[in-house]
Amino acid sequence: MSARLKALLLVLPLIVFLGLFFLWPLWMMIATAVQGGTVRLAFPQTATAIASWDGAGPPPASLQAALVRDLRTDTPQERFGDAVRTLNSQQAGFRTLLPRTARAVREAGEADAFDLVALDPRWSEQGYWLALKRSMPAYTDANLLAAVDLKRNDEARIEPVEPDFAVNRAIMLRTFVIAGQVTLLCGAIGLPFAMLAASVTGWKRNALLIAVLLPLWTSLLVRTAAWLILLQDTGLINQTLRALGLIETPLSLIYNRTGVLIAMTHVLLPLMVLPIYASLIAIPRNLMPAAAALGAAPLQAFRYVLLPLAMPGLLSGSLLVFMVALGYYITPALTGGAGDQMISSVIAFYATGTANWGMAGALGLFLLVPTTVLYILYGRLSRTPLVQT
Amino acid sequence: MRDLDPFIHFEAISKVFGTVTVVDALDFHVARGEFVSLLGPSGSGKTTLLMMLAGFEAPSGGRIHVDGRRVEHLPPYKREMGVVFQNYALFPHMTIAENVGFPLKMRGVARAEREAKVKRALDLVRLRHLADRRPSQLSGGQQQRIALSRALVYEPKVVLMDEPLSALDKQLREHMQLEIRALHRELGLTVIFVTHDQGEALTMSDRVAVLNRGKIEQFDTPSGLYDRPRTRFVAEFIGETNLLAGRVAQRQGEAATVVLASGGSVTCDRAGPFETDSEVMVSVRPEMLHLVPDAAAPNALPVTVEDHVYHGDHIRLHLAFGESRLVARAGRRDAAPPIGSTAFASFAPGDCALVAP
Amino acid sequence: MTFLKSILGSTALAAGLVIAGLGAATARDLTVVSWGGNYQDAQRKIYFKPFAEKTGKPVLDESWDGGVGVVQAKVKAGTPNWDAVQVEADELAIGCADGLYEKLDWGKLGGKDKFLPSAVSDCGVGAIVWSTLLSYDSEKLKTAPTSWKDFWDTKTFPGKRALRRGPKYALEFALMADGVAPKDVYKTLREKGGVDRAFKKLDEIKPDIVWWESGAQPLQLLKSGQVVMTSAYNGRISGINKTEGTKFKTVWPGSIYAVDSWVILKGSPNKDQAMDFIAFASLPENQSKLPQDIAYGLPSKAAAAAVPADLAVDLPTAPQNLENAIAIDVDYWNDNIEDLTKRFNAWVGK
Ligand SMILES: Nc1ncnc2c1ncn2[C@@H]1O[C@H](COP(=O)(O)OP(=O)(O)OP(=O)(O)O)[C@@H](O)[C@H]1O
Numbered sequence A: 001m002s003a004r005l006k007a008l009l010l011v012l013p014l015i016v017f018l019g020l021f022f023l024w025p026l027w028m029m030i031a032t033a034v035q036g037g038t039v040r041l042a043f044p045q046t047a048t049a050i051a052s053w054d055g056a057g058p059p060p061a062s063l064q065a066a067l068v069r070d071l072r073t074d075t076p077q078e079r080f081g082d083a084v085r086t087l088n089s090q091q092a093g094f095r096t097l098l099p100r101t102a103r104a105v106r107e108a109g110e111a112d113a114f115d116l117v118a119l120d121p122r123w124s125e126q127g128y129w130l131a132l133k134r135s136m137p138a139y140t141d142a143n144l145l146a147a148v149d150l151k152r153n154d155e156a157r158i159e160p161v162e163p164d165f166a167v168n169r170a171i172m173l174r175t176f177v178i179a180g181q182v183t184l185l186c187g188a189i190g191l192p193f194a195m196l197a198a199s200v201t202g203w204k205r206n207a208l209l210i211a212v213l214l215p216l217w218t219s220l221l222v223r224t225a226a227w228l229i230l231l232q233d234t235g236l237i238n239q240t241l242r243a244l245g246l247i248e249t250p251l252s253l254i255y256n257r258t259g260v261l262i263a264m265t266h267v268l269l270p271l272m273v274l275p276i277y278a279s280l281i282a283i284p285r286n287l288m289p290a291a292a293a294l295g296a297a298p299l300q301a302f303r304y305v306l307l308p309l310a311m312p313g314l315l316s317g318s319l320l321v322f323m324v325a326l327g328y329y330i331t332p333a334l335t336g337g338a339g340d341q342m343i344s345s346v347i348a349f350y351a352t353g354t355a356n357w358g359m360a361g362a363l364g365l366f367l368l369v370p371t372t373v374l375y376i377l378y379g380r381l382s383r384t385p386l387v388q389t
Numbered sequence B: 001m002r003d004l005d006p007f008i009h010f011e012a013i014s015k016v017f018g019t020v021t022v023v024d025a026l027d028f029h030v031a032r033g034e035f036v037s038l039l040g041p042s043g044s045g046k047t048t049l050l051m052m053l054a055g056f057e058a059p060s061g062g063r064i065h066v067d068g069r070r071v072e073h074l075p076p077y078k079r080e081m082g083v084v085f086q087n088y089a090l091f092p093h094m095t096i097a098e099n100v101g102f103p104l105k106m107r108g109v110a111r112a113e114r115e116a117k118v119k120r121a122l123d124l125v126r127l128r129h130l131a132d133r134r135p136s137q138l139s140g141g142q143q144q145r146i147a148l149s150r151a152l153v154y155e156p157k158v159v160l161m162d163e164p165l166s167a168l169d170k171q172l173r174e175h176m177q178l179e180i181r182a183l184h185r186e187l188g189l190t191v192i193f194v195t196h197d198q199g200e201a202l203t204m205s206d207r208v209a210v211l212n213r214g215k216i217e218q219f220d221t222p223s224g225l226y227d228r229p230r231t232r233f234v235a236e237f238i239g240e241t242n243l244l245a246g247r248v249a250q251r252q253g254e255a256a257t258v259v260l261a262s263g264g265s266v267t268c269d270r271a272g273p274f275e276t277d278s279e280v281m282v283s284v285r286p287e288m289l290h291l292v293p294d295a296a297a298p299n300a301l302p303v304t305v306e307d308h309v310y311h312g313d314h315i316r317l318h319l320a321f322g323e324s325r326l327v328a329r330a331g332r333r334d335a336a337p338p339i340g341s342t343a344f345a346s347f348a349p350g351d352c353a354l355v356a357p
Numbered sequence C: 001m002t003f004l005k006s007i008l009g010s011t012a013l014a015a016g017l018v019i020a021g022l023g024a025a026t027a028r029d030l031t032v033v034s035w036g037g038n039y040q041d042a043q044r045k046i047y048f049k050p051f052a053e054k055t056g057k058p059v060l061d062e063s064w065d066g067g068v069g070v071v072q073a074k075v076k077a078g079t080p081n082w083d084a085v086q087v088e089a090d091e092l093a094i095g096c097a098d099g100l101y102e103k104l105d106w107g108k109l110g111g112k113d114k115f116l117p118s119a120v121s122d123c124g125v126g127a128i129v130w131s132t133l134l135s136y137d138s139e140k141l142k143t144a145p146t147s148w149k150d151f152w153d154t155k156t157f158p159g160k161r162a163l164r165r166g167p168k169y170a171l172e173f174a175l176m177a178d179g180v181a182p183k184d185v186y187k188t189l190r191e192k193g194g195v196d197r198a199f200k201k202l203d204e205i206k207p208d209i210v211w212w213e214s215g216a217q218p219l220q221l222l223k224s225g226q227v228v229m230t231s232a233y234n235g236r237i238s239g240i241n242k243t244e245g246t247k248f249k250t251v252w253p254g255s256i257y258a259v260d261s262w263v264i265l266k267g268s269p270n271k272d273q274a275m276d277f278i279a280f281a282s283l284p285e286n287q288s289k290l291p292q293d294i295a296y297g298l299p300s301k302a303a304a305a306a307v308p309a310d311l312a313v314d315l316p317t318a319p320q321n322l323e324n325a326i327a328i329d330v331d332y333w334n335d336n337i338e339d340l341t342k343r344f345n346a347w348v349g350k
């Protein structure tokens, strides 16, 4: 076997892994986000007829007739369902309107002159027909646009959605802000904690590490209960502070951003502490004494020796925490307040709640791309350590 | 005498870890500009003593004065000592120049001055061309010299070295020994040098403190230690020696006559503190022991030749003296008596020392 | 990273398919899926175990948290790994329209007239009737709230209150608090300005609302005194009163009830067995045991009639509880859930 082939075989698992866990999902997500055509598949005659309608006037009778013919055809139920889902996402109401119309059309028999508006006045609304027209192309940017609170108006120009419905950008931004805040908090707590853990030995070190790892091993249920006991208005912290006379009215520590930050920092802390700890214990034992012997006061030794040497750990930890935090939603949902939802909960809503994979894919794309970039960055950082020993 | 200028003064200094006394009430001075080695077997407390001086261990009792000032309460970074650690402790994330400049930076020395001093310090160890490398790109010997240059760059009053050469191979070690000595001479440094290699201690030092179990067995010049060991430990630890058990029969001023347990008696010019009737050991270096044909020579002991071992530059003769075994060193040209023959081993009264058994 | 997870999940699924194709010969045991917690414990006792004993074949049970996307993913994968699933009304309607479920054999169920009309559909038969209603801790609140108006009255009842996160239920309750008669709630929501009116009403108590996510949360919130009132599921309230001795009370007028149904996933390899199971779970003599453990109403008319009177008063199906209660409007929500969720999220974050 040639050396080159051998080398290829060696990296094959990596390539398969990358393909399986990055490229394929990325591709899938793009594909589901932009794939249209479900409506064309389910309503082929309508597709032809609607192409010649300019969308300005009322839908011509021939278009209506084409739709009725399509509805009469025995379309596979699942294909019909996909089309309904796409349409309802464009125009709320299709969900009930189409099945009802289909049922009525089939019961009415073969007469072409079926009066749609008489069956349901919604058929007289322009919006439904425009939505039909917009949904015909095989590829659509509707989901991608909607993911950033944009849409195409009736003239097919891109414009922002009504302020009442503009929510994704805000939630996306909030997601990044919360992830950033959690990363900062984890760093601020994790670094001293890791330093402490690395400076002691024996059971003390084990106890510290177990303490920080504990949330990884407890179920969400137990953790949530623990936060509640600690953080609620009548919780341990508030009671203690009140008993000490430090506060009079309880601090709001849960069901708001504070709660989210506390809970997420708690869960994600190990992801910060472990890499820092690893880089700290890798520091040769005599470097800190050497720094002191050479005249570095403790703060200087920290600033010029310990911190730079712990930096790879701190960076990996930060990236890790940030990336994982981006995907959180159950914890913020359980401990947060009104304005603390993160983007993953919206994605989950579309994916599992309404089976709108297109929207889920589009939103996921906006989450996956920065995550992937960060992951590659992380890979770089962890492969080329600052310190070569 | 250098002792008149007690630059570093340990006063009843001790260190106890738990119940173990690791350094036991030591008293000694190091003079300004002196090169002093701490020599002793593993665990004898050398590092501990050095670390107390550097400020990494707090003494359990006693005082340390440096240049007339008590230093026990000072943190390490205020003691102004250059320390060279056993495995160099170079900062891996800094270049060589940054490593060497580190002590200056910590002292707030301005950049321009810093760079000039770093250059000078690197010139001192002849490694200026490596200034921009990282420690990981240097050989062990080069790293060692950088560590040295870093300890010297801010011109500390004292340089402390803890087995700085133990990780180097023999040739490099000998080379570095010469370099360190040269630097010491050139810069007029006061050096305290920890080693468990007696050869290193003897060749490099002005004086050597032999430590054993936290106590100083003898603090003396290299030749003093070799020629006039005061304890059996020193006699055995430094070089090789023949020890003959006996009892002091008579003192004549500095000299004494010792009746040996294996029979016969010998005279030694340096009897030390031993009174008549005290049990002693007579220490005679192998190269001081000569084989002679007749009993008329001074301190002649009847021996049987058991073996010769050829060593290139010399021949070692293994001798039986009653129950004891002796080793003598003969020049390669000397005619060695045949194995099994009897002869007399003789040494001059000035070539032996009495030590406690 | 839920989406990533689901993508990874589908990757695994795809891999699983290949493997399943290879090992198709090994049959899977009947798998029944319900909503977990003490409800599923009760079901295990009165349905799953007895059915397994009767047929002599094991019954596997799993739990889920709903979502038509979950069902769709399973069905689209080819052979689903679930057979009989208890779904909510909206999942029933969408899934049935989209062909995610098998048609039920009503002959085995004894005919459609044996069940409440709202529990009957082509794809599913009702399993329980449950209510979302106003609840409070009678040990903490001295004056009892009696309506959603009281829920909105922060003067008489100071303190926080909790609602389920999302537009569903919140909009209905807001309209009721604004004086809309329960039976007119969905009519109002469908009218122009109806949704605006509901959001405006929600604005009034927005700072006082804690939004809950999982059904267990309102109980904790009440118990700890974090909120004075909350919307909650009726079965959970009577459940915690029984197990932990709390004195939580419920307000039936203005409650919204819904029917959960049993369905069989399309392409289930255990279709017949699943049908038998559903028939077994719909038998009056089996179903009537449920209220002893958990206070859910029974869709089987005969089963409902067999419930002892002292238990029957706590059920959503008791006549006095149905007065001024309404059924969730599945059609309305299936049409509007995406838009209104968007709007809710925008509103709640403002
Ligand atoms: N922190 C400590 N706690 C307890 N005992 C210690 C500690 N440090 C050193 N010792 C003990 O003190 C004794 C002297 O140690 P020290 O390191 O000074 O020896 P050393 O002479 O430098 O030996 P080596 O040549 O092996 O370096 C040893 O027995 C060691 O086990």
Ligand SMILES: [Mg+2]
Pocket (backbone or CB within 6 Å): B046, B047, B048, B162
């Ligand atoms: Mg040592």
